[in-house]
Amino acid sequence: MMKNPFSKQGKVPPRTHAWKNNAGIRFLLFVLLFALFYLPLSERLISKTYDIQKGSLSETTIYSPKLIEDSAATQKAKDQAAQQVKPVYSVISMKNEDVADQIFAKLEQINTDDQIAYEQKVAVFRQEIPVLFSDYYDRYMKSLNNLHSQTLLDEISKQLHDQQYRIPEEAFFKLPKLTPEQLAEMKPVARSIISKIMEDNIVDVQSVRSKVAEMVNASRLAGKNEREMVQEIVRFVLTPNKFFDEDATKQAQTKAREDTPSININKGDPIVKKDELITEDIYQRLDALGLLKSKVSYWPYLGIVIMASLFVFVLFMFIRQSRSEITSHNPHLLMLVLIYALNILAMKVVGLGQNADFPYIAYLAPVALGTILITILLDVQIAFISSILFSIMASIIYNQNIEQMFDFRYGFVAAVASFVSIFAIHGATHRSGILKAGIMISLFSSVSVGAIILLAEQFEVTDVVLTLTFAAAGGLLTAILVIGLLPFFELAFGILSPLKLVELSNPNHPLLRKLLTETPGTYHHSVMVGNLSEAAAEAIGANGLLCRVGSFYHDIGKTKRPHYFIENQVNIENPHDKIEPQLSKSIIIAHSRDGVEMMKEYKIPRQIREIAEQHHGTTLLKFFYHKAVKQLEARGMDSSEIREEDYRYPGPKAQTKEAAIVGVADSVEAAVRSLRNPTMEQIDQLVDKIIKSRMDDNQFNECDLTLKELDTVSQILKETLLGIFHSRIEYPEDVPAKRETKGA
Incomplete structure (x- = not known):
């Protein structure tokens, strides 16, 4: 201070x-x-570390200090997802009927040529029919070069080669015997069977070739040789049309890996339990989390x-x-x-x-x-x-x-x-x-x-x-x-929070209700002091609300002996006129102590009790002191026996700005109220006199009020009092006019 x-x-x-x-x-x-x-x-940013070796047993359960991806488990899940991807096959549609047409055209050309001997025809068929197949699919493969990957093209070529049908040798001896009429009858049957079979997706053509005989026997062909040759031609022409696509399969596996969500170790999840073996995977998890002492x-x-x-x-x-x-x-x-x-x-x-x-x-x-x-x-x-x-x-x-x-x-x-x-x-x-x-x-x-x-x-x-x-x-x-x-x-x-102060200022509080009903004069005085002290406190940055509420309670002790205080003496004699000044002094001084005791009983906060206790400080009760002195002098006794200390409030002096302001406002309000028709000059002089008197009496020694703040308090008190008593103030220039009105 x-x-x-x-x-x-x-x-x-x-x-x-x-x-x-x-x-x-x-x-x-701090x-x-x-x-x-x-x-x-x-705890959040630094993990606890452990002295752990691979292959040993954990001495304690170790929990994850934060969320982290379990890389080993995630990789395992991704691998499993990739393994579960089924092979991807691409369907490559071929016009197998065109190959059959070329074979029938060749048969008709050779069989109708009488210049070619039977043995030569057999040799031509044995050589030319495979070449027809090979040339056709070579041309077809070239047409696919820009449409599919080389891996898929290699797979197609491999499957066509591996699953190519070899016409039995005896068939080549039967083919030259077919007449143009028989060939004409066989051709649509062969095309129909090929077209029907190739509508399905075929991976293993061998399983399909086994059905050809049944389909041919169900056709309209009657001759045995015709049926046999149609079977061989159809079997020869049939090829797989669904091929394993390695690139597409890898892409699907890659997508499956990417779509597999990461497996996380959540914060607080156990990484390793007590007495559990520290495996390589567990060790790597601990390492990733920075839980190994070697990594500290x-x-x-x-x-x-x-x-x-x-x-x-x-x-x-x-x-x-x-x-x-x-x-x-x-x-x-x-x-x-x-x-x-x-x-x-x-x-x-x-x-x-x-x-x-x-x-x-x-x-x-x-x-x-x-x-x-x-x-x-x-x-x-x-x-x-x-x-x-x-x-x-x-x-x-x-x-x-x-x-x-x-x-x-x-x-x-x-x-x-x-x-x-x-x-x-x-x-x-x-x-x-x-x-x-x-x-x-x-x-x-x-x-x-x-x-x-x-x-x-x-x-x-x-x-x-x-x-x-x-x-x-x-x-x-x-x-x-x-x-x-x-x-x-x-x-x-x-x-004392603002919320608590507002609650304490409620007139329905038991103490305030007691003050209002038993000492209405004191209650009105307290409200006026509250208005004055709040305005003054806010002007210097002190707690105005505390001053207001403290003012409401500062004279609560007067409810014990209300009629001994002048503001409550309505149409009654002043009891102090009949008792000794020493007793009057004791009664007046007691109201601060009584008020503190009452507020303790009602659990009123300390700051408000201190205002009630300190608002008079150690000021002198001048009226009763001088009354005692005059009584002794009237009796012819030595008035020096009366000490000022005996007629002072016991204190303590104001310890806070708020207590000091309430004390000044209390004295000022009481003094101005005693004036019949206060003028502006009277109010100014009275406020200055009271503040100077308290300063000279060292009443502000123990609080941190500065001279500048006291000057501000003085000015605000004057302005507020002027606002309160303006209806009763007679300004000097108005006095003659009022007298003239009275005279009239």
């Missing part, structure tokens, strides 16, 4: 426990903050130390610039540490349920929990920087991609939720405002998640619905946790 330049005795140290302002304790709290950042970051590196640890230190440094700088008590008050810093611990713990708990199948459960995390608590209980600026830190932590904790350190999606949604919570809760005056803030968080979180879904173009209905549901539920969960935790922090740390 700053030393008041008007102090005659120097600064009096505040009455507080040593630890609350101890620099060593403060340093330890170290604890560092640990809160370091531990979850190291200390650089990541240094990186996390630097990152956590930067987080603490940034937070420290914002705390230094804060206008709240956290700048020097260790209990408030401890509360900040607890809020951070709860927020990170809540994030980690939600993270336990996150896996590759349900990554979007992370949106359920109440990331804005800490932000709202800091906004309500501490400082908005610290809430803003905390929102950024929580968002960075979320992007690390919920990242499921081993190839990157941060996942911007979770950090983005966390930042939106946190910033929205600050704007939604800042200035809220009722606890229902927390629920409204939760609804706002749900709405904006859902919108931000929707933006991410649109960017990723992931429109699976189930995933979209679950993702949006978790995002909306996260806001409501945040509100529920804040409502549940806020009373704990208010009670444990004696924090």
Whole structure:
């Protein structure tokens, strides 16, 4: 606290426990903050290592610290998928009937030529018929060169060669005996059978050739020789038309491998169980996860130390610039540490349920929990920087991609939720405002998640619905946790949040209702003091709401003896006129102590009790002091026996700006009220006189009010009093006119 330049005795140290302002304790709290950042970051970014050898038994169950692809299992699954791919065959349609036509044409040409001897005809057929087949398919293969791969063409050529039919030798001796009429009858039958058979896909032509005899016997051909020769010609002409396509099969196998999803080891899945043999595959998994001690590196640890230190440094700088008590008050810093611990713990708990199948459960995390608590209980600026830190932590904790350190999606949604919570809760005056803030968080979180879904173009209905549901539920969960935790922090740390202050200002509070019904004059005086002190406090950046509520309760002790206070003496005699000044002094002084006791009974927060206890400080009850002096002088006794110390309030003096302002406003309001028709000049002089009197009496020594702030307080009190009493003020230039009106 700053030393008041008007102090005659120097600064009096505040009455507080040593630890609350101890620099060593403060340093330890910042170290604890560092640990809160370091531990979850190291757990997420650095894996625990084990001393394991291949072929040994695992001494413990080892769990995966993060999501990682099981390369061995994935490769095995891909191989199995490729093996399950059936061979791909290509159907190459050939005009086998054309070959048969060429054979029949050759037969007719040779058989009708009488110049060729029988033996020569046999020799010609034995030589020419295979050549006809070979020439035709050579030409056909050339036509396929630009249509199919060379591998498939080689397979076609191979199958045609391997499955080529060899006409029996005896058939060549029967062919020359066929007449043109017989050939003409045989040709359509042969074409019909070939066409019908080749409609099907044929891989093994031998199985089809066995059916030719039955089909020929069912035809209209009657001659035995004709039927036999048709059978041989058809069998010779038939070829396979469905060929194994090696390239297409490989492509199908490749596609099957590509379509096979990766098999992941989820975070928290056991990689190896206790007493399980460490095989090559298991060893490779442990190696890929960096869980082997031989692979340990200390650089990541240094990186996390630097990152956590930067987080603490940034937070420290914002705390230094804060206008709240956290700048020097260790209990408030401890509360900040607890809020951070709860927020990170809540994030980690939600993270336990996150896996590759349900990554979007992370949106359920109440990331804005800490932000709202800091906004309500501490400082908005610290809430803003905390929102950024929580968002960075979320992007690390919920990242499921081993190839990157941060996942911007979770950090983005966390930042939106946190910033929205600050704007939604800042200035809220009722606890229902927390629920409204939760609804706002749900709405904006859902919108931000929707933006991410649109960017990723992931429109699976189930995933979209679950993702949006978790995002909306996260806001409501945040509100529920804040409502549940806020009373704990208010009670444990004696924090007076704006919400609590507004609740205490409700006229239906038992103490305020008692004040109104039993001491209406004091109640009205307290309301007026509240208006004055709130305006003055807000003008210098102090807590105006605390001043208002503190003013409502500052004279609550007067309800024990209401008629001994002048504002409650309506149409009755002043009881102080009949009692000794010593007793009057005791009754008046007791109202501060009585008020504190009553407020303790009703569990009114400490800050308000302190205002009631300190608003008079150690000021002198001048009226009763001078009355006592006059009584002794009237009796001819020595008035020096009356000491000022005996007629002073016991204190303590004001320890805060708020207590000092309420004390000044209390004296000013009572003094101005005693004036019949106060003028502007009278109000100005009275305010200045009261403030100067308190300064001369060293009543501001123990609080950090500056001269500039006192001047501002004085000016605001004058302006506010002028507004309150303007209807009763007689300005000098108006007095003659009023007198003339009276005379008339």
